[in-house]
Amino acid sequence: MTQEELCTQLGAQFGDAVGALSETKGDRFVTVKVEKIVEVCAYLKTTVGCEFDFCRDITAVDWPARKVIEVVYHLYSVTHRHGLVLKVEANREAPAVATVEGVWKAATWLEREIYDLFGVNFTGHSDLRRILLPDDWVGYPLRKDYQEAGGYHGIGNTRPEPLVQLAKATDEVRKAIAAEAAAAAAAAAAAAPAPAVVESAPAPAAAPAAPAPAAPSTERKP
Amino acid sequence: MSTDTTPDTTIDMNLDRHILRRTDGNDEEIVVNFGPQHPSTHGVINFVTQTNGEVIRRSVPEIGYLHRGLEKIGELVAYPGYMPFTDRIDYLAAMFANEGYAVAVERLLGIEAPPRAQYIRAISCELCRIASHFISIGTMAQDIGAATPLTHALREREAINDLLEELCGARLTYNFHRIGGVAFDVPAGWTDKVLRFLDHLDSYIQEWDRLITFNKIFVKRLAGVGVISREKAIDYGLVGPNLRGSGVKFDIRRDMPYGAYSDFEFNIPVGAGKVGTVGDCWDRFFVRVQEVVESSKIIRQAIAKLPEGDIQAKVARKVKPEAGEAVGQVESARGEMLYYIVSDGSEKAYRLRVRTGSFMAMGIIEELSHGIMVADLIAIIASLDVVAPEVDR
């Protein structure tokens, strides 16, 4: 069945709980109301002719501008070789979606990952806990407003960069020498305007012969 | 020792404080951490195993030890710059990860790679599939207890590493495909080297079959172990050789064709229960061995029909697709690798999602672990061919 036919059949069954096929650029999807998602999924799996037995992916997208977290279901049917994309919009303040674990077992771990990274609460899930991050992690990293906590259990998340500091310090010393040379040249020019052209030439040449700049201290420990 | 296999009600998951703990009452039952540092777990994965002597009551995988936030990095890095990160999603089959990402972005942009690039992609990907399968079947043999087949497999893989190094400069993390094509053209004389390697490979696979595939001990260890039925495999979302080992003939190269695969003739090996039950560990192993042979066929056809032309389509320096979303999928060595990219019109992705085959395979291990022996658990994990970076990303 094509995507249009599937969408029509869903519309006939569920009325306005199921939106129309999207017209955006790229792949097309169907938006479903949050309350009806389990029924729609169960219908798609069991109805002869649809038989969406394969849950390819469940993922989420955070839209702070629209104040929703979209949960996206990529469904496929191995028997009929057709696919469909469903989208559900969960309120961003307290995102909660019913679990489709009863329809496809693949959803168990996929929903756990969305809970871990986005904070979406899947009501009815058998084992909703963090899966990728440590159990005592604070925050939901894939949200757009996530701020890092500055480390974990005392391990910092910055790193000293001695080469960058060395380069900066060397630049400063070089600038200081150039400034001295320019000041000396200006003084010589003020004293004797005519031979200034000759005298100022060796001055910059003598400056780099000055004792090499002391090695600046870095944060590197021996 | 009782053979009661009903799982216990709860397992204490506060592992930072427990390494080993005894459950109340029954002296023989212990909860042991099988991992994360373990030679047989194919990466840093922990299996919290509740065992009654040698028989497992329940084994719960605990993942996330290699979670590097690759999906978040996709939102921080521009589209062309994300290619090296895809290598690290599955470093054993890095070409597929590259190609999947390139296909997804190309779908967003509405372009297609030129034919020569598609053929070069197919050749590099199939070589990578052979390399990945060699590691898989070699480490599986090692987990069963045979140490030598791994050295054989690594030796063959070194030959492929040399070929791919000549092609793109790297042995493991290739960064070879680009949005719109491939980075470098095939060097002079390279295709002859590949054909010589394939001649050697075709005769070597027969040696491999004699050495390990039909080895009596190997067959006895794996036949009938970890049987996954067809319905269960589809319900748990398994893909790739795991799904095909259970008898489901589903391959992205055939069913959602991409690239140049419609020009090639090859079989899709499917598990048939040759030495045990359909969907046991040996079936999944044998599917991989047969896929090596099929990949060899594909490479030969691709080299014979390699067309002339550009290796990269015209793509702007700053890749800025229109707002929208696209899905790109490839048949990786570990199954379908699905890239779902949402674009908001800027030069960085708004959301980049990677769904890998190993993540789905981990979900079924707890289900299979009731009442099996510890050695069988190792065989099951090896036969599902999980790699930690695909699981954790």
Add this chain to the structure above:
Amino acid sequence: MSSNVFSPPEPGTGVLFTNTSVIDDAINLARKNSIHYLLFGLACCGIELMQTGGPRSDLDRFAAIFRASPRQADLMIVAGTLTYKMALRTKLLYDQMAEPKYVLSMGSCANCGGLFQASYSVCKGVDKIIPVDVYVPGCPPRPEALTEGLLRIQDIMMCERWGTKMRPGRKDPNAPMMISAADKAK
């Protein structure tokens, strides 16, 4: 390889003689030619570690064999990205190794966080939690590079004096090598 790559030993610290010690050299020769390294392959570098131990560039020709248990290992090759979740276990494994123990940080991720420095869950270098002796750069380092790293570990071993049981240049063997100002404040 000369054993004076680092500063020469202080007088009075050799086992029997004051400046050079043939006994020290003999002990170190035996130690460096029987390194047992812990199989600690975390990510892509772990595959290159496997291939370095494989048939072509064979670590076994230096008599360096892999051990799975930290109790039987004296070299920990941290090969791959260290995440915060794994960092706690890494420290545990390091503590379980017996002295004298060495750490080789293999690859960019173990050296400094590597490619994943922008990530929220990656520890920016293994030397934030354990002291490292040799850093091998690369992403992943070629087997030849890792072999060179192993040879440098062997050089370090040759410079040790049994009397002091101390590595050259290391004051406190348990101090991490690099501490940023932010970490010091913690």
